[in-house]
Amino acid sequence: MPSITKPLIPLVPLLRNELGLTLQDYAGGMSTLCAGCGHDSITAALIQTFWELSVPPHMIAKLSGIGCSSKTPAYFASHAHGFNSVHGRMATIATGAGAANRDLLLVGVSGDGDSLSIGLGHLCHAIRRNVRMLYLIENNGVYGLTKGQFSASADIGSTSRRGEANLLQAVDPILLGLSLGATFLARGFSGDKEQLVPILKAAAAHDGFALVDIISPCVQFNDHEGSTKSYRYMRDHELKEIDADFISAHEEIVEVLGPGLATDVAMHDGGRVRFRAVPEDYDPRDRGGVEAYLRDRVGHGEIVTGLLYIDESVPDMHGLGRTPREPLVNLPYQKLCPGKDELRRFQESFR
Amino acid sequence: MPSITKPLIPLVPLLRNELGLTLQDYAGGMSTLCAGCGHDSITAALIQTFWELSVPPHMIAKLSGIGCSSKTPAYFASHAHGFNSVHGRMATIATGAGAANRDLLLVGVSGDGDSLSIGLGHLCHAIRRNVRMLYLIENNGVYGLTKGQFSASADIGSTSRRGEANLLQAVDPILLGLSLGATFLARGFSGDKEQLVPILKAAAAHDGFALVDIISPCVQFNDHEGSTKSYRYMRDHELKEIDADFISAHEEIVEVLGPGLATDVAMHDGGRVRFRAVPEDYDPRDRGGVEAYLRDRVGHGEIVTGLLYIDESVPDMHGLGRTPREPLVNLPYQKLCPGKDELRRFQESFR
């Protein structure tokens, strides 16, 4: 039949997680992205992550803006609520959803256009508020959906399909996040699910804003030699600095790693993330060191992946707001309304 | 007479600059800001700067958003064109004005609310485009005009007049600028005109986006002990790292400074800025060093002032756009219109 075969996300249908759910239970609708699009690989990693974490699907809130990347929430976790909103405003909508119901696992999926152009201000302020959420930038250096214009993360000198060269410096969300006091910063590559899943698990467990920048090649408009977001470039230049291996609090199995090579970071929810740092002394909690290291590697034209920075000392939006542990949506109306008599008392000062 | 006496900006009326103009010729309308407002001091520094630089007033384009700070373009350079626009969008309007007429000296005056809240995305992108302009943030940590809400640069733990404490991390425009590849970053204090004027001169001469963050206490809503933007705090904590002394290319007089203590930086327009670095080895061209140094001082609760970072290697927006040296507004229409015959030729491919 003359139609394009879509990449079927390979699922192992029989394994069950703690909730008794199979990978299939975390699947979504059929992708309408281009065959080979990096975003589909990230979708697969997300499915794997939620399954491994045994998240009840309906506790996931999937949010996105507009773009090819922002379509992907339709392709995973059909049993989760999803909100494909407008271009660039996802962070604000997620902030509201999280404010109302802190029990939701907010999963924001965005693109580099969505997050670094039109939505840049909101991203910065969501970082500042430390909204507890997983915020993915499916970063391909282009506006995929509008057919290949440079985004703010396009590399200097990379050329578009039309042959123009980008002359502007790329916005690096990791460096940006560091300058704003972000509490969780990681970078992955859509083509490397083995590294990505542990990063996503760590991000999901972080009690604050977890920004994951994922290099995700656009096969239509940016998978060419001029761009660092292409597969070819990634395969040559990717530098796996850190392997994040997430161990959920529920199962205490720890991968035995060579002594002296590992750094353990405790998560607020009791989970722990273990890092195997390729540079032996890499410490994702040392902001100065992280900054210097990243700068250095960027200077060498390298892309550093892994869990790059984490600070668990900052309370999230709800901690700052001193809200109850119970989601605000669950508070009964009686708790919220001061009632008739109080209204009368209150008005005494208005006479 | 029962009215409030405004601070009259002290002008020395008889001295004339190279254009034969007096300071008075760079003055503006009467300020309607509060007596003692830091913004008025910055206005005075701007008047001094333009006078010293002998800028023809009508070549100055003053732009602002909305806020007390954004009102100040009305208080200097009456003979310059001014555009008091809408909240947060000044950078975009300046970008357009600069695109049209690159001969204008664009002077953007903004507040921390205007630039770091609503206008943050535009500020970041103007930095990225390296629009040639002087961009001032008159930074008081509050929304002055709307009566004292915390802005995004309010210090953690500072308390407002109403007694609430700010719990969010401050956005530091200098660190932000560094992460985005800004080409000129400086910080001044409204109370220290001696340091400010040379900084402004250097900024005006920079061939790209010159961001000057100026701590400017709001006497009404933020001049109290809880805030690092108060006079008291500044006087106690200010750390003058660098004294920038701008020497215009037209007059070659150089202040003789102790040898070994100075760093000279050449400006694109031929001007030179000389820095007296308090830490002997401070080099505003070494991004890594600057970042580490600033982090370190911020960590000690100090505010570093002076010309903090400069990179003259990046072309400005017009350099990137390869426009002619002549402003686009001056191109005669004949140069712009391909004409009738060309239209006919062009349409041959549409048959």
Next chain:
Amino acid sequence: MLQAEIQAATRVNDFAIKLANVNGTGSASANSLLMQAIFRMGVPVSGKNLFPSNIQGLPTWYEIRVNADGHTSRSLEYDLMVAMNGQTYAQDIAEVRSGGYLLFDDSWPLELELRRPDVTFLGVPLARLCADKFASSRERILMKNVAYAGALVALLDLDPELVAQLLTESYGHRQQLLESNQLALRLGYEYARGNFSCPLPCHVERLDKTRDLIMIDGNTATALGALYAGATVAAWYPITPATSVMENFIRLCAKYRREAVPDANPGEPAFRNNYLVVQAEDELAALGVVVGASWAGARAFTSTSGPGLSLMSELLGLAYYTEVPAVVVDVQRAGPSTGMPTRVQQADILMAAYASHGDTKQLLLFPADPGECFHLTVLAFDLAERFQTPVLVLSDLDIGMNDWAVPELTWDDAYVPDRGRVLGEQELQEISEFFRYSDEDQLSVTPRTLPGVSPRGAYFVRGSGHDRLGGYTERPDDYQQVVDRLLAKHRAAADHMPAPVLEQRPGAQVGVITVGSCDLAVREAVQLLSQAGVEASYLRVRGFPFPAQVRQFIDDHEICFVVEQNRDAQLKALIQVETGAPSEKLRSVLVYGGLPLSAREVVAGIKRQLEV
């Protein structure tokens, strides 16, 4: 002579004062002290703050109108001017009515050419009096205000004990300040008693007409409404004149929504906030937060003014199309653009009604005073959830920032929020499969579900084309089915909007239609017109889509004047388009200089057109 006539002649309980001050000199508390005192004496009164968009140093005015019959819209006839601002002497002196009075600080001589023979000048050496008694310059500036208030207490025959009582209520906890105030008040009071024949013909006599009233500003009342409606999430970006909506909401929440945690661990906060207010980075973000919170099931709202509303346009379209409730309070100010932030208009009507590109139609509520701000804000949450759509409460600066005498706010403890059609876990178990945009009720509303409740309720919201199952579509029929239902829903909402306030006059051939803070002035104008032989019926719209009464009212009258404060006749345009009323029957009375409306302007506007 009837008592009313006597009063008119002597201007007892029927007069207006204007106080000219310098912004930032602390006159506000002295001025409201005076208004408060009159209110406590049982006499209907209003106070209008005409202030500049500035923090300190520019001219500012305060107008007090006293009227036994409750006509307290702005008067343009000033019986007494308190001229405390040298910069505006000329203008202020010119504004006193012939035969009126002017009180000024004669610590400095008043230039002779400013004097008017038909006005009595009452010089009080305020600065000198205060200089003698107060040491710091700050106190001298502040206390001058209290001193003129003291003089007015004497001149207007206000009850000194009552005023003393008010001072104690305000400053009782700060003894020194209280004493300064008492002293300053006495200085002015005694000077006036000693030097002028007190009281003036325009003065106050006790009545009993404010017993059931309170004095409150609309923004406080709006905040109370949000509190009582059970809003738990709010997001905002400061903007005049809406700022105090949220500042009050925060204050109220800190008072009423803070729950003690008795078993808090040491080091942990001993209380919990049963609310979360996000000061957003801009208005787009503020509405985004509200949409997100509402989607997740909270009652959420934001407050803003014109420029913010423009910025919210795209997200208003999203909420409309995805059917997410959202409450937006727009405290209107004078446009266009930044316009005059401290001036009033109702000029966001068209923009609000059709906010966003594409075919969008919003629900609007139009409160006319703080009392309605309270009740309509509560209603806004009910309607937003009932109809799953944004509801915009279009208040304005006059209502929002001035104190109004309104009946004490009441609350029915039996009130239960109308959450509209929301399926819970139980209900979801009972249906075979949930589809977001199917199963419409007679109001064309389809049930929604909330995230986190049940995997059976999961659905995917999208601002892009969708069919009745919630699926993505680009098919004409499927797309139309949904937008047609949205239109039907908007129509259905008309019957659920608050009914217009209607005062039909028997035999009236003229109708007057108005909105919002124009209310009082237009009511007074209707009376004045009647005295002048023109009987006019009155209708005030309170919600859009318009209930059928609006069209009926137009049909019932030969000609209808639409009175509103904007240049472009926005309410009239909306009525025209949406009711299809014959345009030749509708006339406009437009007053849009930015100051609160006065009956005189309305009468003039109507008479001018009736004479033609």
Next chain:
Amino acid sequence: MLQAEIQAATRVNDFAIKLANVNGTGSASANSLLMQAIFRMGVPVSGKNLFPSNIQGLPTWYEIRVNADGHTSRSLEYDLMVAMNGQTYAQDIAEVRSGGYLLFDDSWPLELELRRPDVTFLGVPLARLCADKFASSRERILMKNVAYAGALVALLDLDPELVAQLLTESYGHRQQLLESNQLALRLGYEYARGNFSCPLPCHVERLDKTRDLIMIDGNTATALGALYAGATVAAWYPITPATSVMENFIRLCAKYRREAVPDANPGEPAFRNNYLVVQAEDELAALGVVVGASWAGARAFTSTSGPGLSLMSELLGLAYYTEVPAVVVDVQRAGPSTGMPTRVQQADILMAAYASHGDTKQLLLFPADPGECFHLTVLAFDLAERFQTPVLVLSDLDIGMNDWAVPELTWDDAYVPDRGRVLGEQELQEISEFFRYSDEDQLSVTPRTLPGVSPRGAYFVRGSGHDRLGGYTERPDDYQQVVDRLLAKHRAAADHMPAPVLEQRPGAQVGVITVGSCDLAVREAVQLLSQAGVEASYLRVRGFPFPAQVRQFIDDHEICFVVEQNRDAQLKALIQVETGAPSEKLRSVLVYGGLPLSAREVVAGIKRQLEV
């Protein structure tokens, strides 16, 4: 029989084809090759691309209508379906008219139940043919399209030499590609000739009706207009369907605005760009750049679609109130919200007309085809500068992204841009003092000055309240003076807007009013109505504020139908409010499923209401 009747019977030069494809398989070039060939044969033709908001894999359609009389709006009756998408077989087969044809790839058998007895199925083993001749799967996919085009050349009796010529024009510079195309074309052609009786009754015969026409899409024409108008600064943010406006502008500038620098230093670029296009971070920024550039004296513009327009709302108010020219091209798509980005509506009319809070009224231009896109874009710059205000060019997806046959664009080299009232250095010397908002002309325009020209021309622009001198004000009179002039200016602009296109039919009691891309369908409908005995006059608005002819037209007819593609009758509403025309005379015909309009829909909409 008349020739026309013969043609109708045999469907020579009067038929429609629909091609069903999969997005991203390269069918576009094959389809436009066919349309192009028909066009070159001198026969009026149109091509409508009905594509999804997707990059690859979803169904997409292309419709070609051939009509000797130039009725080339969308036909809903398909004589020939080319069914290349298995996913949509059922739907596509159902859509062929009875007696029509369906061409499909019979490399795979077609399920029997899909067959229709009243349709002739033409199976061509496209995949097999291509598999034999082409090695790479990429080529096989691409060449299948060319192969069916080849079959259609035979079936429709297109001139093979002409088609070969077209291929050479396209691929001449890439020999290998050319050869593949030629081969594929031949495969299809020969298969059809060998297996079917060619041509079909619906086929093409040479005419001479396209000699003076070109085939062009509106966005390219708009870009040309901006180029010819002398725009030097542009700013944009990509959005479907407006993206190609700016992409074409960039391409055109690279071609026509690049100036060689013969004396460039080594290492320096050897050319200069006499333009600057800013790809902005969002639409707010894009309009900000345009406002800044226009203020500084450049001709500047931006292009966007609905969501972007919503975001521009606040800045549109700023430009309106500060009287800064700005040209905004809005290529409308189907709303609300994200809506259907690849579908057409005219649904931003109300939002555009009253864009922004407060009292704002914008100037609008409504092109109906690419020819008007070109000319009205040029006019937009003239009007924006003449009236110192934003001008919004409301195009739409059908005009912007489809190829239309329009008369060759012409240019008058005597054209001089109307820069409006701008004072230069010389003129400034001659006046005593310059004030920005004084000295109005009969059009209520006051002269402006440009920064950098003269210190005498300096002024201060503010979006806050200002008086006629340009000073800050909060005084009612001073404020009103300016906004009243703005209203007068808007009214004055009516006479300078392009006149409506008018076709009065003698004795017609029915009028039909329309806008934009509805043009062709409505014209055809008027003819069809006439054949059915209903004489209707035709008016198409081209600008807002409406020139007097619009009201006159309504007055001249008993009843007027307003045909537009939106749900809420936005054009009708605007006409009602702004002309004050009696609402009972206006009826709506609304078609808003998102596909280009067809005459059939218009006729049905009108007839339905005439019969009632």
